Amino acid sequence: MSQVERVGISLPPELLESFDKLIEERGYPNRSEAVRDLIRAELDRQQVKNQKAVAVAAVCIVYDHHSTQLMQKLTALQHNRLLETICSMHIHLDKHNCLEIIVLKGTVGQINKTAESLISQKGVKLGRTNLIST
Secondary structure, three states, rough: OOOOOOOOOOHHHHHHHHHHHHHHHHHOOHHHHHHHHHHHHHHHHHHHHOOOOOEEEEEEEEEEEEOOOOHHHHHHHHHOOOOEEEEEEEEEEEOEEEEEEEEEEEEEEHHHHHHHHOOOOOOOOEEEEEEEEO
């Protein structure tokens, strides 16, 4: 950082003690780094509420690879949205289950629409989307 502003905050002793424990558990070198990360995380949470904000996301889905035509449908959905799909990774979890991680980029609205179309496919057991603003 080229320039840093100093600010002061007042906290009750119990809250500061809990915060210091969190800082230690997460390995932050000091309170300032931890506060900066907390601020960034909250700003990101606010940003991804905006459907027009640009973001990236990891869409994680678990499915039975024996489900009829599911793999082909997932691939087709990704090919139809090439501008949004950055990459995907396929992981064999066990004899029946696979984990697919699909990285998407676009507006929050586009990402959510694509993620919902992937997660809602018959045969998908569980799906989750993790959005991060850019």
